[in-house]
Amino acid sequence: MSETLSGSDPSVSTETPLKSGNVFDASRIAEVKSWLTSQFDAVGKDVPAFEYTARSVAHLHNIATASQAKNQAAGIVAKDFRQKAAEFRSQAARIREILENVGLGQESLTPNVVSSAQVLASMSNLLNIRDTELSSFLVAIADLSLRKTAVEEKRAKVQQESKALLDYTRKAISRLTYLKRTLAQLEDDISPCEAQMENWKTNLAVMESKERQYFQQYSNYKAMLNRVGYTPEVSHGVLVEMAEHRKDLENKTKPILDTLRSYQDLPPDKALAALAIEEKKRQYTDAEKYLDDILQSALGSSD
Secondary structure, three states: OHHHHHOOOHHHOOOOEOOOOOOOOHHHHHHHHHHHHHHHHHOOOOOOOOOOEHHHHHHHHHHHHHHHHHHHHHHHHHHHHHHHHHHHHHHHHHHHHHHHHOOOOHHHOOHHHHHHHHHHHHHHHHHOOOOOOHHHHHHHHHHHHHHHHHHHHHHHHHHHHHHHHHHHHHHHHHHHHHHHHHHHHHHHOHHHHHHHHHHHHHHHHHHHHHHHHHHHHHHHHHHHHHHOOOOOOOOHHHHHHHHHHHHHHHHHHHHHHHHHHHHHOOOOOHHHHHHHHHHHHHHHHHHHHHHHHHHHHHHHHHO
């Protein structure tokens, strides 16, 4: 409350102070003052002086209303707790009186019994049961067993998930190791690859130069073919066919040419031709005679 009021500095207020003619109810202001007085009197302090404005009164009235409602609720709860405590004390006194009447008072019990009773009470508090009946213990233990089973199931599930995550982690580590090894190998291959790339660049420059040269030669040859009247019909296949046809014609005309050449040896005159024929016959006869003489001489020498 002191913190709330400490922020209400009259010197910084920009609102009009409440007076008797304002629309705000004077009873609300009285309620706020009464509540402030009761709160500060409870801690032994005086209410600090501040200026009552519309905003401060409305804010303090809301706080006072909420505080009174909470105090009333707390009073009801405290009254209920006090009533229950009185009932519990009365019941405890009655049970103590009954136990003492039957000779089971705390003073007459052995230390072992007292210790067992304390353990039993501690177990009851631990299991959150109100009595020490066997059925209550069994129900509490059954509930604890169910909770234990649920926890074990969750634990098994978590262990399974942990195992799966562990497998994934191992695979990731293996993959990372492989990638690191691959990266190291690639880094080792950088120098040879750079040298090879430089060689390829040099060869590429040479090939580009050759390409330009070949394109120039192609252009020159194309211009030359255009000048000599080359057409696409004059191709290698056509030339081969023409050469084969020419060879066939030569083979067909060769006997005719040979016959014509033999006729060229004859004289153009008929009489001269007859004389030439007679001369050939005479030469033929002389040749036969010469052959017979050689044969006769060969036969005579053999005898």
